[in-house]
Amino acid sequence: MSRAAGSSSGAALAVGAALGLGAAAAAALAVALLSGQKGNKAQPLTKEAWKEAHDEGGRIVDFAGILEQIRMGGCHPDVREEVWPYLLRLVSPSSTAEQRSTLKADLARRYSDLLQRCQDLETSLDSAVVRTGSSVAVAENAGVGRSVPAHLAQFAEAQRIIVLDAIRTDLLQPDAASESSHRTNGAMNGLVPSADRRGGGPWLGRVAEETLMNATHLSPASRKAAARLIHLLSAYAVHDPETGYCQGMSDLAAPFLTIFEDDSMAFWCFERLLQRTSKNFRHDETGMREQLRGLARVLEQADPVVFHHLRQIGAGECFFAYRMVIVQLRRELPMAQAVTLWEILWADEYWQRLGSWTPPSLSWPSSGSWGSFDKNLSSLGGREDYQAAGSAPELLLFFIAAVALRQRRRLIDDCRDQDDTLRLFNSLRVDLWGSLRTARGLQRSLAAQYQPSSSVY
Structure with missing residues (x-):
């Protein structure tokens, strides 16, 4: 480690200790916040690179490499119409x-x-x-x-x-x-x-x-x-x-x-x-509560001081993030940036699970009348469990946690009740690339030690 880097990390850890964080949490927070302060965004997948990735029959030769590029830099607008069906697993990379x-x-x-x-x-x-x-x-x-x-x-x-x-x-x-x-x-x-x-x-x-x-x-x-x-x-x-x-x-x-x-x-x-x-649109809201609990666990483990403050003011259930979760930051980011975030999230999840997907079947269920489609027998090959119970959260929750932690001082100094947190997050304009770098820092630091059973309320 260089002297400059070591000095910065040491200073961040000292701040963490002064704020009452444990050593592990302080280290995680320091790594994450420093990650969000440096580096430029990666280059998006271009039309030329996408074309070169296909063989003569139209199959993608190095799909893992394509995913890696997208998860770091997103896609150029010119290729989204072709790439998104792959990222959303509608089309198999091995298809002709x-x-x-x-x-x-x-x-x-x-x-x-x-x-x-x-x-x-x-x-x-x-x-x-x-x-x-x-x-x-x-x-x-x-x-x-x-x-x-x-x-x-x-x-x-x-x-x-x-x-x-x-x-x-x-x-x-x-x-x-x-x-x-x-x-x-x-x-x-x-x-x-x-x-x-x-x-x-x-x-x-x-x-x-x-x-x-x-x-x-x-x-x-x-x-x-x-x-x-x-x-x-x-x-x-x-x-x-x-x-x-x-x-x-x-x-x-x-x-x-x-x-x-x-x-x-x-x-x-x-x-x-x-x-x-x-699951976010279930009428009993069990899916949303599950997501918000996952976010609360990330915040608790990344920054116990902030999370303790949120609990003290009645915001420990993280309802301030409800809109960010349900519409995937669509309101907090301009549309062009929101779709970049989406494709990065999809590529990251796909990259993590390479080799576990079965291409969609072309045998369709009968049309019938209203309600005849079985939700668990989707006409595109069946619904998938995108996150196993008890597993570490997906990148989206780390991203939202990063957005919150980048507002750390405002949360502690200005928010005195849950309504204050709602006003703060409803008026935010999110820094896409800075928050993404912070999110990846949190993901690297906390994923291995993530405790899904921790009590956060």
């Missing part, structure tokens, strides 16, 4: 170009089937409303009439929330070339009313049509983007009715529609992301 073409056709067919099921459900809902005299357009929280079948009421309520969230979601404005590639003819600035479709375009429900038509604050491009988002989220609610649609999903879905021109690929990549994060 011909196999991927077959898979893509199947994915498009399945997505079209899901939108057709949405249209069939809306038709059934309209018939049920007419038959029973129930009203769909009732008070905002009242749902539909009790005499309407439960699965149709569920569909109607999901549609209402999806449409409201879609017109409020911040989507990147497509450039002229992108906009022209999605341009269609018809009313509503390119959105064709369902009465005029007759099989000639994707379903867009009555509620969505009326809402978009009246959303005069939206530009034509924004209306098209909102319609695509409604398609995607409605299809997911039908595909996975056990989870359905939950608020926050629109924030996760929007980036896929800015990156993928092909809506079916955007949908199935989003579906793979939801396989990783669906």
